[in-house]
Amino acid sequence: MRLAIGEDSALFRDGLARLLADAGHEIAATAADAAASLAMIRTCEPDLAILDIRMPPEMTDDGARVAASARAEFPQLGIVLLTQQIQPRIAEQLLSSGCFAYLLKDRVLDVEEFLDILQRVHDGGTVLDPDVVVQLLGARRADARLARLTPREHQVLALMAEGRTNTGIANRLWLTPRTVESHVSGVLNKLELPLGTDDHRRVLAVVAYLESHCAG
Secondary structure: OEEEEEOOOHHHHHHHHHHHHHOOOEEEEEEOOHHHHHHHHHHHOOOEEEEEOOOOOOOOOHHHHHHHHHHHHOOOOEEEEEEOOOOHHHHHHHHOOOOEEEEEHHHHHOHHHHHHHHHHHHOOOEEEOHHHHHHHHOOOOOOOOHHHOOHHHHHHHHHHHOOOOHHHHHHHHOOOHHHHHHHHHHHHHHOOOOOOOHHHHHHHHHHHHHHHHHOO
8 A cells, every 4th residue: 555644743754654664555755744745645646645633834734634635636545634632523524535534643553453444444434533432422412313322322333433344343342243233224224314325324324423513
């Protein structure tokens, strides 16, 4: 997989590049600010871009804006946003397009899990950091549809938000795949999502969480 890294911390950027190269990936380019990151993506056209949300010049959501611009130009580009603080609204803007992950930087320390996430994003999946999901589940302004879910369905939806397949959810919750399939169907039906492919409805289910949290 050809990767590009946009990160202003030289220590973190170089360490991440070495880690990914050692895992067999090609590092197409690295950059230290927003403008250079977008230029890097346009020039190298990597399979996947890993971007820090906060980078120069403004040190606010520069990386997220780079991601939005890159996604508009390269719809199939995998994007992994890294942050030290949870900002659910940023995730909402890119979530429904797929090939996207939103992670706290600490997740990089779990190397095997991080590499697995990169592959899932490259394959078209969407992954939200578990801490983002926990924050959404704890939001006071809950959507009325979400209130219909059972505690187990909430657990299943949280794992769906992490990009887990039914088999992955079954392994995590010690359930049979058939039981998980039943819970997933219950979630999708209770959220009154429009008919379509199951993959699309799964993404819409996670969007419902984000919309509930960000409302008002």
